[in-house]
Amino acid sequence: MSGDSGNPALLSNADATKPNKNQPFVPRITELRMLNLGYIRSSACRFSHFITSHSSSSPSSCFGFSPKQTITSALRSQMGSFSTLSRSSSRLLFRQLFENESFTYTYLLADISHPDKPALLIDPVDRAVDRDLNLVRELGLKLIYAMNTHVHADHITGTGLIKRKVPGVKSVISKASGSKADVFVEHGDKISFGNLFLEVRATPGHTVGCVTYVTGDGPDQPQPRMAFTGDALLVRGCGRTDFQGGSSEQLYKSVHSHIFTLPKETLVYPGHDYKGFTVTTVGEEMLYNPRLTKDEVFFLEQLIFENLNLPYPDMIDVALPANKVCGLQD
Numbered sequence: 001m002s003g004d005s006g007n008p009a010l011l012s013n014a015d016a017t018k019p020n021k022n023q024p025f026v027p028r029i030t031e032l033r034m035l036n037l038g039y040i041r042s043s044a045c046r047f048s049h050f051i052t053s054h055s056s057s058s059p060s061s062c063f064g065f066s067p068k069q070t071i072t073s074a075l076r077s078q079m080g081s082f083s084t085l086s087r088s089s090s091r092l093l094f095r096q097l098f099e100n101e102s103f104t105y106t107y108l109l110a111d112i113s114h115p116d117k118p119a120l121l122i123d124p125v126d127r128a129v130d131r132d133l134n135l136v137r138e139l140g141l142k143l144i145y146a147m148n149t150h151v152h153a154d155h156i157t158g159t160g161l162i163k164r165k166v167p168g169v170k171s172v173i174s175k176a177s178g179s180k181a182d183v184f185v186e187h188g189d190k191i192s193f194g195n196l197f198l199e200v201r202a203t204p205g206h207t208v209g210c211v212t213y214v215t216g217d218g219p220d221q222p223q224p225r226m227a228f229t230g231d232a233l234l235v236r237g238c239g240r241t242d243f244q245g246g247s248s249e250q251l252y253k254s255v256h257s258h259i260f261t262l263p264k265e266t267l268v269y270p271g272h273d274y275k276g277f278t279v280t281t282v283g284e285e286m287l288y289n290p291r292l293t294k295d296e297v298f299f300l301e302q303l304i305f306e307n308l309n310l311p312y313p314d315m316i317d318v319a320l321p322a323n324k325v326c327g328l329q330d
């Protein structure tokens, strides 16, 4: 559902900027445009480098093993320590992956202390499914869930493709999203993978069915906690609220009630970023988020004004119907 689909002023701006590899990179106007103040020129290569710098590609000869199986085991045990999270529990394997056409982050989490190494993917993108599944294979993980924070309007989810390629994987989305999935979650639900779990927090506003997944609270869960906020809260920004049942008022309440109430050191991993940021914290956003630090009245006025100037999202007419059915259409 799109609240602004009939606005010709927004439609006319839809293709204002397109990435060109031969020119300085200007962030592409897509679903979010992040409602951020000003533009920051960046390079897509920076994102690519971030991803590859964490994917262990050292030649096997460096390890001095000959039997292939021994090499694989040695690699896997070493890769377990390559985490982008500096103070995570040793049982959590965590990877932040980037899809550089839609500027989407996909997150891989696994309990590597469990014999099965159960894993889940949050917000996979269809174009990057092979990369993600290859990584899961290389790390010796067993993918059990492919989850979405919400029905995306700027890219097609990879959950349907993943289910097709890896039988047994279950797709997960909120019940309020109205989308098709194997598992529907609601506020307060827990999603377990091995001895770790994610808590579901309903954070509507960007869309009616947005949820934030937060790592568990407890001595045996990763510390600090990690919140996967989708588009409800971005690094110094937030998702737009002018379509898909969005509501600025609801977004403000969601963030203040269900994200800003987490411990300040909680790591916030957004659904997108166009400036090169990868992570923030609850405390940091409570201090420096240019919108959500304002009082509610100011926030609502600001978002109403900014929503008026946003273009119609490039992929919304393709992405929404596809994402309602796990990214796969008959």
Ligand SMILES: [Fe+2]
Binding pocket: 031, 150, 151, 152, 153, 154, 206, 231, 239
């Ligand atoms: Fe979104």
